[in-house]
Structure formats: C-alpha cells, structure tokens
Amino acid sequence: MKVTELTGLPDGVPEHLESEGIEELYPPQAxxxxxxxxxxxxxxxxxxxxxxxxxxxxxxxLAAIERGEKALYIVPLRALAGEKASAFERFEAFGLSVGVSTGNYESDGERLANNDVIVATSEKVDSLVRNGAAWVDQLGCVVADEVHLVDDAHRGPTLEVTLAKLRARVSDLQTVALSATVGNADELAAWLDAELVDSDWRPIELRTGVHYGQALHLDDGTTRELPVERGESQTAAIVRDTLHDDGSTLVFVNSRRNAEGAAKRLASVVSKQLTDDQRVELAEVAEEIRAVSDTETSETLASAVERGAAFHHAGLAKEHRELVEDAFRDRLVRTVCATPTLAAGVNTPARRVVVRDWQRYDGDTGGMQPLDVLEVHQMFGRAGRPGLDPYGEAVLVTDDHDGLEGLFEKYIYADPEPVRSKLAAEPALRTHVLATVATGFATTREELLDFLDGTLYAEQTDEAGRLAAVTDDVLAYLDANGFVERDDGLRATETGHLVSRLYVDPMSAAEMIHGLREADAETTPLGFYHLVSRTPDMYELYLRSGDREKYTELLYEREAEIPGSTPSEFSEGEFEDWLSALKTATLMEDWTEELDEERIAERYGVGPGDIRGKTETAEWLLGAAERLAGELDLDCVRAVRDARKRVDYGVREELLDLAGVRGVGRKRARRLYRAGVEDRSELRNADKSTVLGALRGRRKTAESVLAAAGHPNPEMDGVTGDPDAAP
Ligand code: ADP
Incomplete structure (x- = not known):
C-alpha cells in the first residue's frame, strides 16, 4: 500500500511522509x-x-486529531519522552501541537490542555488522572509504547491500571498498543478489545548465531570462520571482523561498569583502523563531550570516543547520550557498548549486534539471572540498517562448547515468553487501590473489584478469588494507616486524598508520617534525607564491602539526628536497609554541602546521572513530606522545606536565597557569595563589575542573572569584570 492512498489524515501528511522516504507501507503497517x-x-x-x-x-x-480529538502517547522511559516528542513535532506544519509532560507529578495538567498530542510516562499519566486533568475526557486515542512491559514487576502495574482507567473513563477510546514480539499477543488484544497485527516481518534480513571457538555458528546451520587472535576477546574479534567489512557493532553488556570497561578495551581495536580524517572528527565529538561536564565519566567517554568507541547507559547525562547516538548514526563512532535498559528504545541500528552478557545481576534474588528471550530478541532487532546494510547479524558469545548448544536452544530457536500481569503484587495494588478510591472511581468494594476486572490480570487469572483476597489485605492496610475509611462503602480520608495526589506509595507516606511525627529539635537535614531514603519510593544505594562497618559506626554517631527508631541489629534485613538509607542520605548531605559532582560520583561509585536521579527523587519525596507535615499540622514543616530546597539547589543553607534566582545554580551562587553578594536583594543592588567578575566575565549570563534578580538596569555595556571578584 502506498502512503498516498491513506485517507483520514490531515492534508499534506501523506506527501510529507513520502518526502521523508516513506513511500510504501511496510506489510505490518498496511x-x-x-x-x-x-x-x-x-x-x-x-x-x-x-x-x-x-x-x-x-x-x-494523526487520524484522531483530524477527527478533532486529542491523542496521548505513553512512553516506557522518561528519557524517551523528549525524543518521541521531537519526532512528532515534524507534523507541526500540519496544525498539530505536541506537549511533553515530565517533571513534577502534581502540576502540568492545564498547560497540556492546549496540545493535540501529549507524550508522557505511564506514572505521569496516572498522576494527571488522579489530579483530575480535564483533557483526559477529550482523548480519542491512546498509544502504549512497549506494552509488553506490563510484565515488569516494578512499573508494569501502573501501565496496566492506567490503560484500564483511561478506557473506563473515556468511552470508545481507541487504544493502540505497540509490543515487541511476545508469546501471547492475542491475550493482550482480548484484554484491550483490540484488533491484532501479529507479525515477524522485518525490513531487513536478520541472521542470528553464536560465536564459539574460532567461528560463528549461524541459525541456518552454516559456520563461518571468525578467528580470535591471541590475547583478544571474542567480542574484540567480532568488532575487528565487522570493521574489516566497514560495519559498526553494538555490544550489549549487563552493567554500566561493564559498558565502560568494554568500550575502553574495544576502543583500542577500533583505533587501529581509523584514518586521520576520522581522528580529527572524533576529536571534535570528544571535545563536545568534555564541554558537557568535567566529571570522570565525561572524561572516560571522551577518551573512548577519540578512539572510535563509546558506551551508553542510563547513568550518562542526556547530552552525552545524544552525542553518542548521533556519532554512531553518522558512523564516526563504530562500536557502542550499551546496557539493555536504555538501548531498547533508542534507534541506533548497527550491522552487527553482539549480546555479550545474557545474564544480569538481580537485586531481588541477589544472584545472576538469564535475560528473557524477549529482551534478547529486542537487542537482536537492532541489527541491520534497512537500505544500508546487506543484512543484519546478531550474535551471542560463549567460550564453552556445551554452552553453544544451550544458547541456541535458549535464545536462537526459542519463542519469546508470554506477557503476564504483575498487578496482584501488594505494593502495586496498594497505590492503585488508594488512587481508585480517592478519585471516586470506586465507592464500594464491589465497584473496586469491578474496576479491577478490566485489567489484564483479570483477563489472565484463573485463580478465582485471588485478586479479591489481596485487595482486601490492601484495604485493611490503607484503613489501618488512616488513608481510607470503610464504613458503608469506601472513602479516602483527607490524608488519603493527599497521598494519592502526591503520587507516593502509601507505604512511603506511612513511613514519612511516622517519622515526621517523631522529628524534634535534634533532627537535622541528614535526618530528613534518611527518612525519605528509607521509603520504598527511593532506590537506595547498595552497601559495598566495608560499608556495613563504616555506616554502622556513622549511624551510632548521628542516630539522634534521624527521626524514628533504629531497627535492632539482629533484624538483619531491616538494619541493612537502614544503613543503605544512611549511605543514600550522606550522598544527599555531600551534595548539599556543595561537594563537586565528580567527588560524589567517586565516593559512592555512581555516575553523575545517578546523583541527579537520587536528588530529584529526594526533592520530590521531601516535597511530599512537607505537604504531609502541613496537612497534619506538624512543627517540622519549615525544617523539611529547607531540607528540600537544599537538595533542590545542592547548596548550604546560606545560599538558599541566592541559588533560587533563575540562572544562578549552586556553583555561581557560591562564587557570588564569595564576592560579597550574599542574597537576592544584594544581587539586585550589586555592583555590576563585581557580578561580572564573579561570573567569570560571562556578560550574557551576568545580564540574565541580574534581570532575574530584579535589577533595574542589567545591561553590561561598558562594564568590565572586577578581577578581584573572581574566586
Ligand atoms: P519500531 O518502533 O518498530 O522499533 P521504528 O518505528 O523506530 O521501529 O522504525 C524503524 C525505522 O524504520 C525508522 O527509522 C523509520 O523511519 C523507518 N520506517 C518506518 N516505516 C517505514 C516505511 N514504511 N518505509 C521506510 N522506512 C520506514
């Protein structure tokens, strides 16, 4: 089918698609x-x-918008929201407007109302629905990207419930669910009352296989020589072989550290084959990478890129990830080592894909677990660039002869697993049951069970009564913590409403309320950081070897600062958890004591992206704690607010006012302070050359900072920076 034959779209769209090189629909599209x-x-x-x-x-x-409706696109990862939105913006010429919803969970509902297409994560959509966003009723179409992730124990239930809720609220809502190939697409279609396109068509031929010994064993039964040189890894041999054929390789490994390590090693393979021109271009990309930040990760990445290889994982800053993706698409960087989580959604095809690690560490069991077939096949899918490569090749590696056979059975010939709902798990139900009651979706136990009947879980379960039993447990928990009342029917209390709107796990809220009630004059910011770090909404830092002793000692030193009672050392799990929370809290403390990001990254063995992730989560949770303390009329509100602001800006107390000025931030605030400009009002009246000097002669910055502080005449014409002010 030709795109020009499409009907029901805004005028000009088919022609536009044609101009992008999409003339004929792919068979699954048709x-x-x-x-x-x-x-x-x-x-x-x-x-x-x-x-x-x-x-x-x-x-x-586009068809929904042509009918005068709005569309919602649910992305699986926040990092992908921006990327998708910019992709849709290419249709803005046809009258469509795109909005991205990220950031703060509570706000945003109104701003989005003016857009035709809204891009958001399922958590964000869930939260907007809880906060009564009116545009939800104008939706005509919802898209769920990577819907097979309903199988994910942590985030799947939110996607599942969000879809069920949108479908219950908007009648005739068109639901378009995109999925990798799974074992039970028909069940997903039955759940969503949807038509099904179940296809294994690919735009480019894919060959799969396993490298063992000196050869590549392929799925068609053939073997091709691919010798490994002395002292070289199998992956290095494959990268070398691909380069020989002028191709690029994407290598999947199981951790960030491994991605960095592999990139370093493979860079020496790629580097040998680079021309002088390529080196010059790569050096330019490396400079751009260094310009993003002066952290160790930035430097490691830049020096790998100089030699033609890179790594890619969620710990990288967004700008770094984009530079790597672009350089890989432009065939400057010829090898990227990536972790599976992020690479799944990023469109970076390569001639060859190597799945080096098909096992990964599993925090829940504490051991190594094999990856799902579905995940490995998704990685395989990145092999081959349509129209550019003759075919794509995806390989696993093993150094064990018995493993060869095993890997064929396990991943090459195997079908992907079926998708199973994880909704019946208690933490998932806790938050969704409260929300369903608080939003008035269900006013009785029966209505609640009725709503839950519209979920994939209900579609799949044959265990009668299980969902009702867990639901009852959850209701009892919510009741005991004062979030719902169950006299005649179901009702959320004031606190319950707030908890649902704040989008925190009710268990986090219960922990915070308990701690906030115990906060006293001895409680310090560290204490509040600990309080939020020990909730289930924070991914705590792991304890490494030696940490147990170190943080036990610190705990007893600073116990009085932490609200709540320390669990006994004999209750292993709980005590360990308390220590992990302390480690996480000290990271926050270092951040608010203005330690360099690089130093923090080193001290805790994390990437700069993690520091930001943790501090953002802490800021959000402290915001929730502040609201809860306010609701319960507790004295600690102010103290919590200051702790929240300090995490937000990453500064000591004396800089809170200054760092709040738009465009200032932690480093500039400190420089201004050292130059004698100590708060917003002093900035407003400051001597311009002092400000310019403190901001290292950056005129544009100085002007915008002064304007933001309310300076009557911020122009810097003719002003020279006071060199004495430069710290
Ligand atoms: P998926 O979402 O299935 O992983 P994408 O939608 O990212 O795959 O598509 C992969 C690539 O194929 C994109 O670069 C896209 O522009 C291109 N593409 C999609 N449909 C067509 C088509 N009908 N003809 C040519 N190229 C297409």
Missing part, C-alpha cells in the same frame, strides 16, 4: 490500516523491533 487503525479501531501491534511500529502509532494519532 495490515494495521486494513484493520482500521486510521478509523479509530483499537489495535495491538506485536511486531519485531525496528519494523516501523512508530508509524502505526503516528497514523492513528
């Missing part, structure tokens, strides 16, 4: 259109990675 995706039909598309699922969603959304 099938989706035949099944009515541009006429408002719900659809599950279970299609391999990189086979054009996004266009199916775009057609559905």
């Amino acid at each position: 099938e989706a259109v035949e099944r009515g995706v541009t006429e408002g039909e719900s659809l599950v598309a279970s299609v391999p990675t990189a086979s054009g699922k996004t266009l199916i969603a775009e057609l559905a959304m």
